[in-house]
Amino acid sequence: MLVRLLGWMAALVAASLSPLAQAEDGYDLWLRYARADDTRSQAIASHATALVTTGNSATMAAIRAELQRGVGGLTGGTIADSQSVQAGALWLATPEAGAVLPVKTDGLGQEGYAIRSITRDGKPVTLLAANSEFGLLHGAYHWLRLAQTGASLDALDIRSAPRIGLRLLNHWDNLDGTVERGYAGQSIWDWWRLPDWKGPRYTDYARANASIGINGTVLNNVNAKADSLTAPYIAKAAALADIFRPYGIKVYLSVKWTAPMELDGLKTADPLDPQVAAWWKAKADEIYRAIPDFGGFLVKANSEGQPGPQDYKRTHADGANMLAAAVKPHGGIVMWRAFVYAHDNPDDRAKQAYSDFKPLDGRFAENVIVQVKNGAIDFQPREPFHPLFGAMPKTPLMMEFQITKEYLGQSTHLTYLGPLFEEVLRADTFAKGKGSTVAKVIDGSLEGHRLTGIAGVANIGADRDWSGSIFNQADWYAFGRMAWDTSLTADAVARDWAAMTFSPDPRVVQPVVAMMMGSREAAVDYMTPLGLAHIMATGHHYGPGPWVSNLARPEWNPVYYHKADARGVGFDRTRTGSNAVAQYAPPIAKMLSKPETTPERDLLWFHHVPWTYKLKSGDTLWDAMVHHYDLGVDYVAQMRATWDALRPYIDAERFAETQSFLGIQAREAKWWRDACITYFQSKSGLPLPPGSAAPAHDLGYYEALSFPYAPGHH
């Protein structure tokens, strides 16, 4: 009997190992729940002897399933469902469940949770308490994270609740399955076969997002098609909403301003036209009939060719408020993007969003939030924080980060965005004196706003690994974690991610985190050091193009941004130039008014300085620029060596993919360095500093390179 049992189990083990699908291919993200070593496994099992829950909602079923999956994977055992609290139980409870809880849930809101190790009838128990099942869901993922990362499960006393209300992904996904600035394959939304076919990936998407606290998703590209508001597409969105609902994730839609004209033949899209308002109201009613908890609309208007209220001589506020009135009876909101610049406005592009929106402060309806990119240009490797943050005290402002790395190496460069997020969130606007950080602007605490939000442009596609590379998954992860808790450090988040994604073994976590933490600065160094920006090649933004000067609109050309000439380099945004610095609060504006007081990392963003300008290090600007390019290249070489040494600890497929991508990154970092140095040298006329290698080719070579099939550009 025992022999037969052994034989059967051996067979099952062998069978389970044989099919193709079982490799570590990245699909499981940070929710791998790989078998823990014996010590950890026993520790986890001893804190999960039973699972005590109440209720049969889809959310509770999801929580139980996730805990079973997690504990099952980590320990090889199962957790028995139990009605009563026993020693070592995980006890999940809300006040509504009737029990008087030994943990207060005040202040946790509808999404937060507390986890505490308590004694109940003399038995040690882990209590997870929250005001709602969504709170329990987030708490369950927190507990599983502790288990996955090898943290102690003893003597827990955790309270966590998000400071920011809307934590959203923005999908720039088109209805034809392409993804604008997507580097991970087609859209994960199978629009064509929705609402009929609802594959399991949608549920895994919801699990992944819920595990990091994301609570909403804008399904379609901000460059929207009117079709997304037709009945068939509303039904498709509703099918997704049904899947996401148990995970506390709402769906939102981007809308095209002229939809009433395109879909129903209205003569105008003037927001003050009653027929237009009535159309949107009826459309909102139609959507809410299909999706009762629909989140609301995201709007890109009067930007980059998109139509908008200004076409009718109305303001952004007129437009936003009309839409807001349509969704307000249903509890919906409008997210109105501040990313605008006009082809007929000769002013510094960096100033235009502020110029357009600052005068509208206080004129938006209460269910409107203005969505502002982290910087004033466009998701560059580094930008100073956007001057609108802190400048519109009467208006809720929402952060827009770009998780997909349009400008930071796309799918193959390892450039962890955690430090970028951290840098922006901690930037001090001085709007109400020192300590007025961007984080406090967007969490509403600075001005007492209750409608608060943060969005990340998703890096998710149909590629098996979701994000185009294993390390790109870290950016999705970091966005969610830091949106939930803006006080988290990029380092702490990277540690959790590395432990969950690869192994909690410090021989893995330490070097992986070390690679990640310097990687964004390395990209800044080999692409756009010292405040350079937007010198990428045309359209696809793949690779360097500092020489580009032939595009129709001035602000599309790299030369517009760096203004390199024989005298020097950089964009004068002081009073002698565009005076964009005046858009910042006085202490910042003053600091930025002179090169000497401007942080050197932002120097060329704000100043045109001579090639021989002396930096604090004593180096000339030219020498320092070359040095930064070299540093970036060197860092990538260092990452390659670090990764190669990790081979014994990483599964074969993920090891090989990352190794291959680091090879691409090394080649491309050198290409960036060589091309940019060659180009800027043609302006500076200066020799390379000693020890810096000559570029591999002449400028003509780099200028002639062309990449007609670069991805993400539609």
Place this chain on the structure above:
Amino acid sequence: MLVRLLGWMAALVAASLSPLAQAEDGYDLWLRYARADDTRSQAIASHATALVTTGNSATMAAIRAELQRGVGGLTGGTIADSQSVQAGALWLATPEAGAVLPVKTDGLGQEGYAIRSITRDGKPVTLLAANSEFGLLHGAYHWLRLAQTGASLDALDIRSAPRIGLRLLNHWDNLDGTVERGYAGQSIWDWWRLPDWKGPRYTDYARANASIGINGTVLNNVNAKADSLTAPYIAKAAALADIFRPYGIKVYLSVKWTAPMELDGLKTADPLDPQVAAWWKAKADEIYRAIPDFGGFLVKANSEGQPGPQDYKRTHADGANMLAAAVKPHGGIVMWRAFVYAHDNPDDRAKQAYSDFKPLDGRFAENVIVQVKNGAIDFQPREPFHPLFGAMPKTPLMMEFQITKEYLGQSTHLTYLGPLFEEVLRADTFAKGKGSTVAKVIDGSLEGHRLTGIAGVANIGADRDWSGSIFNQADWYAFGRMAWDTSLTADAVARDWAAMTFSPDPRVVQPVVAMMMGSREAAVDYMTPLGLAHIMATGHHYGPGPWVSNLARPEWNPVYYHKADARGVGFDRTRTGSNAVAQYAPPIAKMLSKPETTPERDLLWFHHVPWTYKLKSGDTLWDAMVHHYDLGVDYVAQMRATWDALRPYIDAERFAETQSFLGIQAREAKWWRDACITYFQSKSGLPLPPGSAAPAHDLGYYEALSFPYAPGHH
């Protein structure tokens, strides 16, 4: 100790079941090697006690790995590698390996194999013998198929060798990752990250193809970009060739005729210009340096806007022979497509390929093969065989089937193509008297050609399940099996596929095969019964469009094909019409010259007949047409019921996907039926026969439907 072992195994089992990746998601295709029941498992294990092989080539390693994977999955055990033949061994040998084999390998060629149960030194052994390692590879897959399908492994005496030399997939994959007529996501070729990143999917692609005997793949769309011949893209193709080589699969490229002009500024692409010929020779040399066993070129020229030799007043033969000379020193070939029709030719489109190519018979170089679609129009649900088959005795002709279902329901209709392949291959051309089947034309036996080929336009994409649906995998499978052995029946192939893909349990195989076998006829019925053709909607070919009459070229319009009017319907291709029937051999031409002797399934392809024309059944044409539309809809309803009853036997994900797609198919079959009946009734003016339901909407409704985001149309 035993307890610990048990605990460890239980843990491993549980762990192996927990991660996301382990569901049956279709990725494993027909190579699932799912655990067999005890009886089968023991039978398999008893015939695989040891694996005796010689040699350490990559091909031998692939064979060993596949047998390990297969036997491991099916039985839970492993096969030990052994140097000597023991009882129950699998013994793989080629004559070159030195041993005098007890099985003759004469006549097996370089790809065939023999499998025989023999006794060696008194021990029962299964000998797999072949002239080459590729033969052993195919034989190993044959043996594994027997094991997977529950066939007996005793007393084997099998000999198999392909009659057709080139058995290729044609990928209509574009360099930007889209796939023309692809319904399974993006291209599986990650051109952007090749040649650096070579993911495991490429190997699985090679395994799947090798398992069904496919030995070549044309990587890029016949609507080719010149860029595919640049150095970077040659390097990418070479990386794929390196992966496929051990599996006996060569790579080929589609070429754009004007590549010498586009890439290197030549002033002409005239095939008789020495500079043009020199350019292609140098390009071929460059390719062969990177890919020594490169297969050759596929060309679409002077067709649908593609450039070609006729632009220079040269013939297709002039063009093909110039390219052939470039690849000949390297052993390469040229596949020249006969799919041509000219915008300035008012003749029946169905006649034009024959008219262009028949006069060129005997004028092609010996390493040129002309690739002819199965029918004279374009991959319709049913077409009579192409009149070129049998009409060019001095020229090798290659079959082009379309595996991707551009006109047969795309990704969501279950329409098994095996019966279509079988019908075409067995069609009798009468070129050299009765029995001159299409199969004999393309296998070279009819005219003694040694260069022989068959191609299928792939239905493969980056979707997890490869082909857009589980059942679409059967079309890939059937193409390969029937290309290897044109005498196989669609039914036998379906049985193997169903057993391998789902389960050899007859409670599964019987109903699944029953569904499949009638499904293509059902599609003919609900789309284009009685010889109708090409009445699909414009461009994407999704759904019905018999009313379309506004396209620029006459032969793009459905009304061109059905010619329905008050008097009747159908295309007169007899002497009173286009006389296309004269392109067939006299016995066929005579049969087709009158409606009464024309097979009714092809009636409207060849004749314009009155609505009241009496069919053999006694029904009028109109009543019969409606009846066929009803039959098609009814068949889909029947498939749904059959599938629903299979729920206990099919894993959840694949069951749900198929159930969902059958729901789509049922809705769309009814749409096809209703729209076509409504339209044709507007011409016939006749009432529906008794018992036939009125269409759901009026004609205006169907005409107004539009699908701007239908997939596969680029």
